[in-house]
Amino acid sequence: MITILAIESSCDDTSAAVIQDGMLLSNVTANQDVHKKYGGVVPELASRAHQANIVPAVDTALKDAGVSVSDIDAVAFTRGPGLLGSLLVGVSFAKGFALANDIPLIEVNHLHGHISALFLKEKGVPHTDPEFPFLTLLVSGGHSQIIKVNDFFEKEIIGETIDDAAGEAFDKTAKILGLPYPGGPLIDKYAKLGNPQRFKFSRPKVGDTDFSFSGLKTAILYFIRDEHKKNPNFVKENLYDICASVQYTIVDILTEKLKNAIKQTGIKEIAVAGGVSANSGLRERLRKEAKANGWTLHIPDFKFTTDNAAMIGITAYHKFLRKEFAGQDITAEARLKNM
Numbered sequence: 001m002i003t004i005l006a007i008e009s010s011c012d013d014t015s016a017a018v019i020q021d022g023m024l025l026s027n028v029t030a031n032q033d034v035h036k037k038y039g040g041v042v043p044e045l046a047s048r049a050h051q052a053n054i055v056p057a058v059d060t061a062l063k064d065a066g067v068s069v070s071d072i073d074a075v076a077f078t079r080g081p082g083l084l085g086s087l088l089v090g091v092s093f094a095k096g097f098a099l100a101n102d103i104p105l106i107e108v109n110h111l112h113g114h115i116s117a118l119f120l121k122e123k124g125v126p127h128t129d130p131e132f133p134f135l136t137l138l139v140s141g142g143h144s145q146i147i148k149v150n151d152f153f154e155k156e157i158i159g160e161t162i163d164d165a166a167g168e169a170f171d172k173t174a175k176i177l178g179l180p181y182p183g184g185p186l187i188d189k190y191a192k193l194g195n196p197q198r199f200k201f202s203r204p205k206v207g208d209t210d211f212s213f214s215g216l217k218t219a220i221l222y223f224i225r226d227e228h229k230k231n232p233n234f235v236k237e238n239l240y241d242i243c244a245s246v247q248y249t250i251v252d253i254l255t256e257k258l259k260n261a262i263k264q265t266g267i268k269e270i271a272v273a274g275g276v277s278a279n280s281g282l283r284e285r286l287r288k289e290a291k292a293n294g295w296t297l298h299i300p301d302f303k304f305t306t307d308n309a310a311m312i313g314i315t316a317y318h319k320f321l322r323k324e325f326a327g328q329d330i331t332a333e334a335r336l337k338n339m
Ligand code: KG4
Pocket: 011, 139, 140, 141, 142, 143, 166, 167, 168, 170, 171, 182, 183, 184, 185, 188, 274, 275, 276, 277, 278, 279, 280, 305, 306, 307
């Protein structure tokens, strides 16, 4: 039996999970509310909150899993990409835990983790793994990519954003509208009540499978500024329609690019991952497209879309099987590539 304790601390969620033989036993996440009033994550505050949260999160994860420290065979952590100060808390904790218990250390790339979330299994919950090769639309607060996943450790980037990530498009729009951070979930909520066809925004001109969201952000900013001049209550009176229209535009761009990648590769085994895959508009649209076009669609359980340690744990389990361990000299890397 292989039991792994996993830590995720790359941004503003402190998360700990226990995975046993590839089966998730527990997953505990402490969210940080301190960033809400600043309209974005404040790195300094995030690192401090991780320090306060990490030991209680691990304690709870072990308790929920019904295992003790002596049952743990390896400890895994997110090495990057992410905020350096945040990553350092997880890396340092994991190193200390590995040393104290004389167990191996496993480093995980956060983005690899988001993709691995598609393979998470819980007792009593039906689940189907995607079949290799499959295409993943990986959309989070920091990344937007279309990735061809050839096997657990071999991936090719088919397309990516040339500027902002999809999550940033949601969060920056929310900020323009005066909504608190993170804006994605709120836009999603209000979009359900609005008319997605009410306002039209122009589409970026980039490669067939690449994204660009900074132009959309500027278009929304100017649009709101101009309407606000005519009616100071414009946002308040039209919030639901604005959210629905913006969400429709982002989802439509993501879907169109994914379709181009499908055409290019001929692959119809499709998955979506990352925080933005929690978006109900995107989930619904992809389900519809899958049905109409004969794709097999894999969407992670809602709780595994945004940052969590379970996805780090399942990646680490596969690394454990390959005996890919890290040394005590490993460092956190804010811009880690090599997925
Ligand atoms: O994967 P994640 O938790 O962190 C990163 O690795 O970046 O993604 C966070 C992003 C944020 O931009 C957040 O606004 C977005 O995911 N997000 C959503 C929704 N839930 C989270 N965006 C749209 N709709 C949602 N329901």
